[in-house]
Amino acid sequence: LVEREPACAELCRTNAQRARLADRVSVREGDVKVVLVALERAGQRFDWIFCDPPYSTGDLDATLRRLGRNALLAPDAVVIAEHSPRSRPADSHGALMLVDRRRWGDTEVSFYRA
Secondary structure (H helix, E strand, O other): OEEOOHHHHHHHHHHHHHOOOOOOOOOEEOOHHHHHHHHHHOOOOEEEEEEOOOHHHOOHHHHHHHHOOOOOEEEEEEEEEEEOOOOOOOOEEOOEEEEEEEEEOOEEEEEEEO
């Protein structure tokens, strides 16, 4: 998990412990752009990535472009992006291709595969 706000990051750690997932969940504090670079440099690869940025920042497309470079994606990785239906991300970002989009009220989720 990547969380900019320290109190929210601590809550994520607490919830992972309560769910007995602390051994499988890592929480990184900081700006997602900086953390993604650090993860790439560390050679990390992920099967599933869920993006839920604040809707008003416009950072989702930039994050998806970074992920679409493929450095963090395991083979057959899935990237899930939550967003407003009024500001849909593009259908492709490098290696990521849109495979599904679902809407629930004022929330939409786009599913990408590498």
